[in-house]
Amino acid sequence: MGRTGGRRVDFSIWLFEQRNRDDRIGRAAFDAFQEHQRRVWPEARTLQDRLDLxxxxxxxxxxxxxxxxxWWEYIDVVTKDVAEHHLLLEAGAVMERALSKAEAVEDGDRYIIDxxxxxxxxxLLAKLKEI
Known part of the structure; x- marks a missing residue:
């Protein structure tokens, strides 16, 4: 599915803009905006890093x-290049975290991830293929 249009905006800014919505994303956005105002909103390059923090x-x-x-809704509304950038960063962060917890199997050439x-x-990879 090709993508046309979209926004070029940082996830945090987009999220803060959602704070008046009457759904769970709106509540999360309101809380995030409050944390941002108190300077406790975690700065992170990826969703995985932000969730870990x-x-x-x-x-x-x-x-x-x-x-x-x-975050997934954000990926759907930004431009293709912004979405691809964030999806690749996220895939790297998820893989890095998974490998840090991976268990070696037998000869050490194979690993089990959660x-x-x-x-x-x-x-993440399916979404990359989709856009």
Whole structure:
């Protein structure tokens, strides 16, 4: 599916613009904007890094899922080059995290990565092919 148009905007800025929506993305955006104003919104290049930083601060469950849902919506509204850039960065971050937790199998030439990381990588690569 080819993409025409779209926006060229940073994820955080796009997210902050969503803060008046009446859904879970709007609530996540409102919270993120409040954190930004208090200067505690984590600066990160990838969603994976941002989620990891939020987990370190004790955030769990619905806010993390809403942030991920917002990120996927963001990917759908930005220009193709911006989407590709973020998808590739994200795939690299997910792979790096997965490999840091991977277990070597037998001779050390093969590794087992966790299922959640494998699923995220599949989704990221499928989206790259789609755009």
């Amino acid at each position: 939020m987990r370190e601060r004790g955030v769990r469950g619905a806010p993390l899922r809403a942030l991920e849902e917002a 299922g959640a990381s494998a699923q995220r990588l599949k989704r």
